[in-house]
Amino acid sequence: KLEILEFPDPRLRTVAKPVEKVDDELRKLIDDMFETMYDAPGIGLAASQVNVHIRLIVMDLSEDKSEPRVFINPEITPLTDDTAPYEEGCLSVPGFYEKVERPARVRIKALDRDGNTFEEEADELLATCIQHEIDHLDGKLFVDYVSRLKRDRIRKKLEKIHRQRA
Numbered sequence: 001k002l003e004i005l006e007f008p009d010p011r012l013r014t015v016a017k018p019v020e021k022v023d024d025e026l027r028k029l030i031d032d033m034f035e036t037m038y039d040a041p042g043i044g045l046a047a048s049q050v051n052v053h054i055r056l057i058v059m060d061l062s063e064d065k066s067e068p069r070v071f072i073n074p075e076i077t078p079l080t081d082d083t084a085p086y087e088e089g090c091l092s093v094p095g096f097y098e099k100v101e102r103p104a105r106v107r108i109k110a111l112d113r114d115g116n117t118f119e120e121e122a123d124e125l126l127a128t129c130i131q132h133e134i135d136h137l138d139g140k141l142f143v144d145y146v147s148r149l150k151r152d153r154i155r156k157k158l159e160k161i162h163r164q165r166a
């Protein structure tokens, strides 16, 4: 299992670099990220969250771990000006949930775990999750979309918890 960085760790603000080679070493990291995500549990995980600053996301929106998805060097394009709200959480901001508005439908272009390019249109939870994860690759967190007052309260609470840890 890999350690998940927690807000306000400054390493979460790193902008991830494109993946150069989709090889067995990368696939080992992908498998370790799935193990970490399922154990958390979560439905998405960006490499940035495990302190590996490359443009790699793993995701599984299914109820029974039956639909693992890999997005390498993902690019998204909004397909509508409509936005959809979602009560977002984050494995890097444990215990806090805030409403975030994001484009309701997006086009995703990425490489899969074999290095093949694929494209798909996403709405609902897939649209929300892929945008949340790509934000991680750009050093952004969902708490950046709430007021500074709210963000500071969340930061202070998590800093207190981190101080109480050994």
Ligand SMILES: O=C(O)C[C@@H](Cc1ccccc1)[C@H](O)SCc1ccccc1
Pocket: 041, 042, 043, 044, 045, 046, 086, 087, 088, 089, 090, 091, 092, 128, 129, 132, 133
């Ligand atoms: O990136 C992460 O930290 C994992 C996120 C992914 C996510 C955030 C907001 C909305 C959708 C997905 C979550 O912590 S995974 C936990 C979870 C489970 C079901 C629904 C929403 C969030």
Ligand SMILES: [Zn+2]
Pocket: 089, 090, 091, 092, 132, 136
């Ligand atoms: Zn997150």
